[in-house]
Amino acid sequence: MKRTLNVGSHRLLQDNDLDEYLVPRTVWTLYENKFKPSDAYDSEENLLLAEVTEAKQGSPLTMDNYKPRLELLNQIEDVHVNYEFRDCFVTYQLSKFLAAIKEDVGVRFSIEEYSDETRKVTGTVDKVHKKCVTIFTEKALPCHRVIKLEFLAERTTFKMEYRALENLQQSVIEKVFFANSYTGNESLDFSSFEWFRESIASNVEQVQAIRNIVNQTSFPAPYVLFGPPGTGKTSTLVEAIGQIYKLRPAANVLAVATSNSAANELTSRLLEIIPGKDIFRFFARSCARKKKDIAQDVLFVSNLNRWHIGMDSKEFYEDIRPCRVVLCTASTAGRLVGSDIPKNHFSYIFIDECGSAKEVSSLVPIIGIGVHGSEITASIVLAGDPKQLGPVIPYDYLNDTTHSVSLLERIADNGLYAKEYDPQVITQLRDNFRSHPALLEFPNLTFYDGQLRAKASPEKSHWAVGWDRLPNRTFPLIFHFVVGQTMQHKNSSSMYNELEADQVLTYVEIIVKNGICGKQVQEGSIGVITPYASQVRHIKELLEDHDLDGVEVGSTEQYQGREKPIMIMSMVRSRSNSAGFLNNAKRINVSLTRAQALMIVVGDPETLEKIDCWKDFIQYCRKNEHGELAADLAGSAI
Structure with a gap:
């Protein structure tokens, strides 16, 4: 049945209907001083600092502090986002800012038209590429050259949150x-x-x-x-x-x-x-x-x-x-x-x-x-x-x-x-209803007190059992031992690991070319998950260079709520005294519960075993892989 549309027939909120809910100057002052004590603070700023300190010390939400606490912490985030964008403008060196620019961010830019006139236009970041950004505008622009880009913080959601409070x-x-x-x-x-x-x-x-x-x-x-x-x-x-x-x-x-x-x-x-x-x-x-x-x-x-x-x-x-x-x-x-x-x-x-x-x-x-x-x-x-x-x-x-x-x-x-x-x-x-029992057992015992029951159909979850690359043919989980080198790009805090990326590529090539247990595997059936944005980009480029761009590569956040028949995980951190945010139980849980039939984890066990949860996982793999972790696959012939 075709719907009858009543376009514009009743009133819904427009952005300009919302109050501004400007953040108080006291919050800006504390933020700019990194929430450190100062003799220059007035009584209001000292009182606010005490509230922030209490929140930082783990004080819980209560019925009495509910509204003021939620508002204060939201204001701090609001200030931070605005502060990050305050100096985010580009004249020539766009690459310097690419790591901070996200899709859907508002942008205001000055353009020089063919008539040599200069005017300001607004738009939205549509896509962030390796060396450029695509900006969406509602009308085509007769643009000779862009003189300046200024990225804008979007406050509509913040304002809706303040109004709800x-x-x-x-x-x-x-x-x-x-x-x-x-x-x-x-x-x-x-x-x-x-x-x-x-x-x-x-x-x-x-x-x-x-x-x-x-x-x-x-x-x-x-x-x-x-x-x-x-x-x-x-x-x-x-x-x-x-x-x-x-x-x-x-x-x-x-x-x-x-x-x-x-x-x-x-x-x-x-x-x-x-x-x-x-x-x-x-x-x-x-x-x-x-x-x-x-x-x-x-x-x-x-x-x-x-x-x-x-x-x-x-x-x-x-x-x-x-x-x-x-x-x-x-x-x-x-x-x-x-x-x-x-x-x-x-x-x-x-x-x-x-x-x-x-x-x-x-x-x-x-x-x-x-x-x-x-x-x-x-x-x-x-x-x-x-x-x-x-x-x-x-x-x-x-x-x-x-x-x-x-x-x-x-x-x-x-x-x-x-x-x-x-x-x-x-x-x-x-x-x-998702995973092979061997893939479910560790997260079930570790995060859910063993309360989950493996109910996936064998057609969905058991078809990788017997694969000749498995150390234990009945156990479709591999921890592949790689000691690579953690690296960083200039102007980026994110990390990547070339040796691990190469190992991921090798597994993808083997699976796509040879299949598993006589079953042909499409690129779209394989997912690659890694916690670092730089490694996501590096593996994507590597797979694209080998005509394997049908394999989806994403972060832990991007894969939450998703699943794939085969998941390959690159841990990135290696030869490191710190494991960074790999030491996060929720992140580990999401990472290990995406696969239906086969899970491959590529990483440095010496680094990961400094984290209790990963140490337990590696022990679980050792116990079921006849005591040995997979290694040296990169050197084998396909």
Whole structure:
């Protein structure tokens, strides 16, 4: 059925509707002084320094300090981001700044036109290449040469976070964010379900979670769906939303994710069970330039469907009210606040991958949408895995404060959600449908107390067993011992290791050319993961030089939530007294839980064994590889 679009038919937030929420001068002063004591501080600055010091010492969030602490730490990050961009302008030497420039960053630049006139133009960084950047502008420019580039810090998300804090009332903090009790929705009691996916019926934890989410058993406290790797978290969310759609005809759902790719995946999966006329994928305007990368089924039910470059921004939005399921990123959801959508429009708010968002970011799709003043109008569902990577904070100074802890992780340690796992408020999924048992065993015992069950089909997880390159033919996990040299490019703090990269290339060439156990392996079935951006770039270039660019190379952050039949990991650090951020349990967990059938880790055991977790992993490999780690493959013939 074709959707009728009502373009521009109701009001949604524009950037200029937001207050500026300027950071106080006191925060700038402390930042510029690196938060060190000074006799020059006034009483207000000394008081603020004491609050920062308390936060740095690990002081937890409480009901009393919740709003001021979240605001202060967010302001420090805001200042840092703005400070980083303050001097980020380019006249001739772009390469000096390439490491700091990211996609979607705003840019203002001066151009000299063919008429010799100079004018200023704004745009967005579209792509960062090895030696240049591609900048997107809404109109073609008659440009003779670019004189100056000035990169701009984007504050819209910060402003939405400050607004959420401003509108947050103390009673809501107590009932939702520090809940120690729940009442549930006594008017709901759905106990019989006709499943969209029949396999759900045999999974006790999935059935429990879906039933309790639909019945809003945790209300007003959030319901937590704890989804370890490969346990079907997304399938559970999709089924829960589908059941709400079917069983509660008057209920509307807002489902948000921390990234556009995750929101697109949810949308695509929901379109398999819910008519497109009832689903709306709400994109930020900046996504318009990437329309070609969005699946057609998702694009058709979105506000990008009829929008094109050059249209006035007020025509960019359409009426979302007829659509029962709305999907967007958490930050884009903030544009619904202050719109003319009725305050009780959404009965459920789902936040997927909540564990990778700052706590203050998770407030944006809640306050003003599912919470209005002291009135809580929507049931909140938080989905993710607190054992995997948390928020990415651009300022290292804040990484040992509560600013780097997600809402999901913090409340998962709360008494209401503690180890007994009261099914009325939390469900941990346990069946892993991704990995061979040998690949699951170590992370399961190390990070999940052995609670996960290996349930992947043999067709998916066992086809590499018997490969002649395995030290133990029944154990599809290799630790390949390489002692390389850690290196750094000039003007970059990131690291790379050429010998490890060569070893990765060798494995890829062997697998693609010869296959595994008689099975041909496509390049797209192989993923390479490495924790350092410089190694990502180095391995990408190496594979491209050998016509193997179909192999996806990414960082740990880029692979979170992803999987591949074969994963190869390059550890990079070698002959080093320090292991850097390799000593991070969440990073290790993500890295070791992406593979379905075969995992190969390339690294220096002497360096890694300085870290307890990696030492245990290497011992696990030694025990199962007949006591010897793989080595010297690079010198063997293909």
